[in-house]
Amino acid sequence: MRILVLGGTAFLSAETARQAVAAGHDVTCFARGTSTTPPDGATWVRGDRALGAAAYAELDGGWDAVVEVSRDPVQAGEALDVLGAVAAHWTFVSSCSVYADHSIPGADEAAELLEPLPAGQSGTPETYGESKSAIEQMTLAVVGEKAHIVRAGLISGPGDGTDRYGYWPARFAAGPGPVLVPDIPEAATQIIDVRDLAVWILQSAGGGLTGTYNALGDVVRFEDYLVESQRAAGTGAGDGVAHDVVRAEEKWLVENGIEYWAGPDSLPLWLPGDHDGFQARSNRAARERGMVLRPWQETLAATLEDERSRGLDRERKAGLSRETEQRLVALWRGRQT
Structure with a gap:
């Protein structure tokens, strides 16, 4: 596949790019690279998403798959506008923080979502859930028939910079x-290994999986x-x-x-x-569609x-x-x- 990773230098996006290169895919990472660089074997297109739609001028299109991890609705919307039409499959890594109610263990993808951030408003750490909800909405509006929305929970494993699970x-x-x-x-507690999540993202892109799924580990006391x-x-x-x-x-x-x-x-x-349900959501749908957990x-x-x-x-x-x-x-x- 010809894969574009919007990022590719930090944690999940970097792991996804590394695995894609190792699998023999043609991988391009679009990133500033201010602190780290994309993995060896990937083509690095330097770009600053803060510059708006013009930042994507050097990307020539024709992507079999695009992987988007943004938490900023403005930047995510610009990427969709520029690249949505030239991508055969679009993965957006969202979050279970989009859910409005975290009290019910076992809740699945049908649970109510937070109100999306208003159009044109950039996200902040305090509006993380609303921002991801807004990007989900935009993704479905622009590339709905080819969108794979991955609602991740807490991601850990090698390279986790949040210092939580470790x-x-x-x-x-x-x-x-x-x-x-x-x-x-x-x-x-409920975490997913970054390596397992990256495997499933790439597997799903290759198989053309679409829809919205909770990408979560199993529950552990x-x-x-x-x-x-x-x-x-x-x-x-x-x-x-x-x-x-x-x-x-x-x-x-x-x-x-x-x-x-x-x-x-x-x-x-x-x-x-x-x-009580924040780290106890259902991962059944993703499991049934090929997600494998170590x-x-x-x-x-x-x-x-x-x-x-x-x-x-x-x-x-x-x-x-x-x-x-x-x-x-x-x-x-x-x-x-």
Whole structure:
């Protein structure tokens, strides 16, 4: 196939480009390349999407497949206007953040969506779900009969720069001392390996799959994920260096300024009580259309290896600093006496 990746330098788009090159496809990556470059073997067309429709002038068209990962409706709309007519298949990587209700476990693709961002309005981190919803709407309007909309959940594996899924195995691997965790053993976690997602994107493009699908991993209990994180880090029960796991009540964590999910002073993968379905959506439709998932333990091990390579004690985008964790453990234990 002749494939155009709108991106190709970061995480999912880079992995998709790498796999496409390895499979022998003719791959072009359209990217600025300000921090990294596309994979070897791909043609790199430098372009800045902030310049508008004129940015695509060097792309000659005739694409068997286009892969779009944008979160900005303005830029995504310009790409559709310029390239939609010259692409045989169009993949848009959306997000399960487009859903309006995150409280129902097992919800599928028919669930209600957020209102799309108004036409002409650029996206912001605060309007991520509305932005993706708007791009979905535009994609269907322009290339609906050849559109594959991929509603991804949390993506992890090698190269994950969000610091969320890797926080816990990295924390256990970082060294001794009490580890503060939210007391949510039965909570759901749900990630998809970036490598598996890229495989399915390319497979679907080659087979002409269209429609909208949740691209998600299988549900794993938070406690099982923690236990496997300790085992992978070599700090599980029976390893001789098991950590002292301190389980704090959710209400207390909130009262002490700890954030849900991501960001500074957060406990990653922990979610508010009205988000029981956020990491527990149905992936059945994608599974039935060829999406294959590797064992989640394999993804966790690869994520930890990547964490080690980047430095376990580095400053993180998500999670607690060691100082904050120690302070909170002391506070929690103090209230227990």
